[in-house]
Amino acid sequence: MTIAFVTSSAHGAFDADLPLLVAAAEARGAGGEIVVWDDPSIDWTGYEVVVVRSCWDYLSRRDEFLAWAASVPHLHNDVDVLTWNTDKSYLRQLEAAGVPIIETRWDVAPGDDIGDHAEWVVKPTISAGSKDTARWGTRDEVWEHSASLVAAGRSSMTQPYISSVDDEGETAMLHFSGSFSHAIRKGPLLERGEGVRQDRDSRESITPRTPTPAQLEVSEHAIATACEAIGLDRPPLYARVDLVTAADGSPLLIxxxxxxPSVFLPCSDGAAERFVDAALARA
Ligand SMILES: Nc1ncnc2c1ncn2[C@@H]1O[C@H](COP(=O)(O)OP(=O)(O)O)[C@@H](O)[C@H]1O
Ligand SMILES: [Mg+2]
Known part of the structure; x- marks a missing residue:
């Protein structure tokens, strides 16, 4: 029994979860191999379970990545999940089902109402690592950023900047096969006045965190709603629910x-084993 943990050629060295996953697989008497998704020499039928991990170069090659995912047997999370989840417009479906999300306006054009806020965030619907994302203090900057994304053929999201992020950070809740494993705090990423940057790195600001009952409830609601929206009959192998805190203290899905997702295995004893056990149960 061998599990493939899939990364990209540029990012494998930066994924701190990978070595822990391989070690946990070996400790369970299984094989664990780190492989690159677009390596043509890989025979994907040779693995009992193939687990997507750090294919972070998919952003500029999303169609190619999803075509690859459709071709690989025993893939987790599978192509339907990857297709649905790599465009943040899935947040509209979660919101419609009552999951609390950050107030979001889509494809804002110059002059559109963007609410009365001190600061806003504009981001593309297809993005990761806060690329092409920025925090703005004036309506003109928001309108211009959103319009430039739309002019480039992309979709944009405009949200109030949630000020609790500056002190409290965000809370990432890790669930493996629907069971809560652990949570971490991620520090703030967007600096006031900094504009768009492509090189932000959140990895240094990660610390363990104990979630509140309200955070656990929203996480479970978000995952259950996603399963319904995608048509899954069981929870995905891995899920990370990123939450921030509203002005009234309640959790909001970001x-x-x-x-x-990075699953921050170094932050929690036994997390790699919990992940691998969940993966082996899929074989
Ligand atoms: N509305 C918001 N309020 C405060 N911070 C935000 C907001 N939206 C995004 N951010 C910051 O930008 C980062 C990246 O945004 P996010 O929506 O998580 O997209 P991704 O991680 O896919 O790039 C977040 O981790 C957070 O620090
Ligand atoms: Mg994020």
């Missing part, structure tokens, strides 16, 4: 990561 994103539900079912594609290629």
């Amino acid at each position: 994103e539900l990561e079912l594609a290629e």
Whole structure:
């Protein structure tokens, strides 16, 4: 029994979860191999389970990545999940089902109402690592950023900047096969006045965190709603629910990561084993 853990040629060295996953697989008497998704020499039929991990170069090659995913047997999360989840417009479906998300306006054009806020965030619907994302203090900057994304053929999201992120950060909740494993705090990423940057790195600001009952409830609601929307009969192998805190103290979903989330295994004893056990149960 061998599990393939899939990364990209540029990112494998930066994925701190990979070595822990291989070690946990070996400790369970299985094989664990780190492989690159677009390596033509890989025979994908040779693995009992193939687990998407850090294919972070898919952003500029999403169609190619999804075509690859459709061709690989025993893939987790599977192509339907990856297709649904790599475009943040899935948040509209979650919101319609009552999952609390950050107030979001889509494809804002110059002059559109963007609410009365001190600061806003504009981001593309297809993005990761806060690429092409920025925090703005004026309506003109928001309108211009959103319009430039739309002019480039992309879709944009405009949200109020949630100010609790500056102190409290965001809370990422890791679930493996629907069971809560652990949570972490991620520090703030967007600096006031900084504009668009492509090189932000959140990895240094990660610390363990104990979630509240309200955070657990919203996480479970988000995952269950995603399963319904995608048509899954069981929860995905891995899910990361990223939450921030509203002004009234309640949790708000910032994103539900079912594609290629870091799962922060070094932050929690036994997390790699829990992940691998969930993966082996799929074989
Ligand atoms: N509305 C918001 N309020 C405060 N911070 C935000 C907001 N939207 C995004 N951010 C910051 O930008 C980062 C990246 O945004 P996110 O929506 O998580 O997209 P991705 O991680 O896919 O690039 C977040 O981790 C957070 O630090
Ligand atoms: Mg994020």
